[in-house]
Amino acid sequence: MRLVFAGTPEFARVALAALIAAGHEVALALTQPDRPAGRGLRLTPSPVKAEALAAGIPVLQPRSLRLDGRYPDEAAAAHEALRAARADAMIVAAYGLILPQSVLDIPRLGCLNIHASLLPRWRGAAPIQRAIEAGDERTGITIMQMDAGLDTGPMLLAEAVDIGPEQSAGALHDVLAALGGRLIVAALERAAGPGLAPRPQPAEGVTYAAKLDKSEAPLDCGQPAAVLARRVRAFDPVPGATLRLPWLAEPVKVWKARALPAAAGDAAPGTVLHAGPDGIDVATADGVLRLLELQKAGGKRQPVDVFVRAAGPAAAR
Structure with a gap:
């Protein structure tokens, strides 16, 4: 498929690499602006930007995608680039920006999110850490059709993994990142073949994974x-x-x-x-x-x- 990819940290980079390896055409990558890092606080590209540029994929780094937000010119330019990409789907993983409905509607198949929990448990920013902190014995990856809510869209695929009794968030992150890359490739294979069967999230069991502070x-x-x-x-x-x-x-x-x-x-x-x-x-x-x-x-x-x-x-x- 012809794709747009939106993500920022290492978790997302693993998924982008999996999509490239599977032969999908990634026409455009969106990621957060470069941030100061290291002792010298030098501006450093995100892992997704580095992966995309190494693969020859054009990169956009808007500070907002909301046409009515603080950076309307950057948002408008991003909307134009998304329309020009003519993507079948937009894959989103730990991007860090809210996608307004005007963006969700652009790709032919909409936007698919790789979320690091078994929804509806641990919607939000830090699902890996909050699952460990709460003492959960299992977590996993959910591939979700995005809507305007916070991780509220229908589920397309999910797979669970056990959380080890002494497993750190860093170690669990690596397991889930690899699983996320595999599941998004599988989801696109189904979308191109027999199709995906969206399932609404249960109303019971909703929890929110607040951002770490x-x-x-x-x-x-x-x-x-x-x-x-x-x-x-x-x-x-x-x-x-x-x-x-x-x-x-x-x-x-x-x-x-x-x-x-x-x-x-x-x-x-x-x-x-x-x-x-x-x-x-x-x-x-x-x-x-x-x-x-x-x-x-x-x-x-x-x-x-x-x-x-x-x-x-x-x-x-």
């Missing part, structure tokens, strides 16, 4: 250890969970942790009960959180035995 990073030991361990996994790699240890002036990043069934006794939440090569045990409202991989400000990730050895006698106080 840096303010969520600090771990509150007034919560149960099991909840905190899930948050550590959900926030790896972004924004990274943080915790204050009594011998350090600044919070540390906690990259791996495990909830222990052991009781913390009368220790107040946040008390360090033990610091050794096997872990740093911290009392919580319910159970003990064992820290297994940490990172000091300005440092590198370290397994806990290296971290404790570097802290020396301070960790034993």
